[in-house]
Amino acid sequence: MDGTLSEQELWIAFRQGEEEAYTILYKRHIKAMYRYGMSLVPVSEDFVLDCIHDVFTEIWFKRERLTTPDNVRHYLLKSLKNRILHLLKRKERPSQSLSQDDFDDLWPEPSAEEIFLEKESSANNEALVRKLIIQLPHRQQEALRLRFVENLDYGQIADMLSVNRQSAQNLVFRAVDKLRKWLL
């Protein structure tokens, strides 16, 4: 099948039962799904692979009832996250009473001293920023990955994180602003 088909054309072909289109969609998105899945559940590769398997199997059997998403990457990442959360449900979301933004603020920030030590001990810039990013609240980290690697827009990030658009924008801004203070 032609490699120049757009995502939407492929999706439509897949919904009509074209296994080749389905295979191409898999190949185009497996890398992003894998790394995103692993960032959510880093402890178990097998679990992530099972979830990706389930997402693809499920869309194959539901294909006739699916609509065509604006952004296939977004749709697949969202489906993967749903699948993962569904299977981990009992452990997830311990405190519904706190809003997510409150929760982020409870996250302990590293002190200026700790930052200084990180800067001293990091071999290079990449290692330093990586260490600083993992100091951020998990949701801010996730928002950064979706924004700067998966290239989703704020509306799509909001959907992934179950918040409104403004909150998604705030998450990214707060993460970026913290990194700015630490780095520049």
Next chain:
Amino acid sequence: MRVENGNNFQLYIFNFQTEYDYRRLVIYGKTQLILDQNYESYGISDFVSDDDFLRHHLFPTEASTIHWNAWLSRHPHKKEEWEQASKLLEAVRLGLSDYARTYLSEEAENQLLRRILETNALLTREAGPSPVRQLRSRWISYAGVAAAVALIIAGWAVFDKSRPHADRYRQLTESHAGLLDEKINTGSEPITVLLPDSSSVNLSPGSRISFSKSYGTAERVVYLSGGAEFDVTRNPAAPFLVYANEIVTRVLGTRFTVTAFESDRDITVRVATGKVSVYRNGALTGTEGKKGVQQELVLIPNQQAVFVKAVELFSKSLVPEPEVVIPSKKTQPSFVYNETPAGDVFADLQDAYGIEIVYDAEALSSCQLTASLSEESFEEKLDIICKSISAAHQVVDARIIITAKGCK
């Protein structure tokens, strides 16, 4: 990959670009207009969080470059913040590079795909006329799904063994009218089998091949179980057909390899020279005479077809180590370049290896290459070229897609 841009800042582009991103890049280049919104109040972090700023850094176009240069010349006091923002964006993406580099091996990717396709096939078979409803009830618990799949797979294995036509090769040869000559390689080294028309077959260990006593009169038919490399004498009047398990490979004169062991999940056909077509054996896969299900792949050198038996599906891809397959009339390029336009370099590769390379000529028009690549493999050549012109490449359906930002 390090990329230099016209404004003396640098940023990192990761290898994550998919063809999808490539398409977006092209679309932005043609239609994206950036509104001159009020960036006056923007600080460094606002720029980094801004859509247009990000897009310009990830997928710069002529339009976006003109836009930002113009904006900066109108707002010179914002220039420092803008440049700091570029640096910060670079740093953030650098910090995320371990995430962007989290890859599954290609083998693991293919393995997972096979598993998915097998589950789909098995559940369809199991569920009968209404797979969707059956699946939904199964979808309720993960453990339930896993148990169901395990059961079906176990059942499948038993079922498969008990099928009367498990031995495809015997089935094929028995159905042949007339006498057959058979050669079996029981040794540990490949053996050469010469066919009556002086076509030769390099038969792998553990493989067998049969051909008709009347071989070569109208059609040249051979039956294969296992692996073999064929060097077929050209004879357009008598097509050469290889029946191997569920598939048939048809050629006019060429060199190619068929790997079809009964115990393998896949059948592979690789082409070294010439052109072959591969299709399912309708009599074996139960698709004979059915309209629309006949799938035929035409392969050219350095391409391979893999037939996944479980789902009876072909896919076309590049062979693992492409070789130079220049037509005899042309001379092989030297692969030595001195400020050569990148488009010419890709054209050389495309001609020499017969592999289609898709790139945006406009984006590459500013890129030149100085390098000597005569010793490198195809993969290495591609890597070096892409690194030096700040492009990314990936294989989609047996062709190479180049994602380039252009050079200035």
